[in-house]
Amino acid sequence: MSAFEQAADQAYNQLTQMETEAGFDDNDKRFFASYLLGHLSLVAAEGGDDLEALDREVNASLDKAFSVDRLSDQDKLGIRSLWQAINADIGRGL
Structure with missing residues (x-):
């Protein structure tokens, strides 16, 4: 299992x-x-x-969603x- 997969599983x-x-x-x-959970599953x-790739991709997914979702600030x-x-x-291995 890659570091990406391990981090995604932990999250x-x-x-x-x-x-x-x-x-x-x-x-x-x-x-x-x-x-x-929805964004993490897709990523x-x-x-x-x-x-770092997981963090970058989750943040990119959130950016894209926040641009169209009608969520409050x-x-x-x-x-x-x-x-x-x-x-x-x-990141600390918890």
């Missing part, structure tokens, strides 16, 4: 865990996690070389912040 597992743990108590966190299917910020936190965690 996916963290996001699904967050989505599950948030339950109905934190709708924003659940929404942010599920939104990112992971395309493949790549390493963690607060939602966009929350999604970006969550991705940055997940990316930092998988």
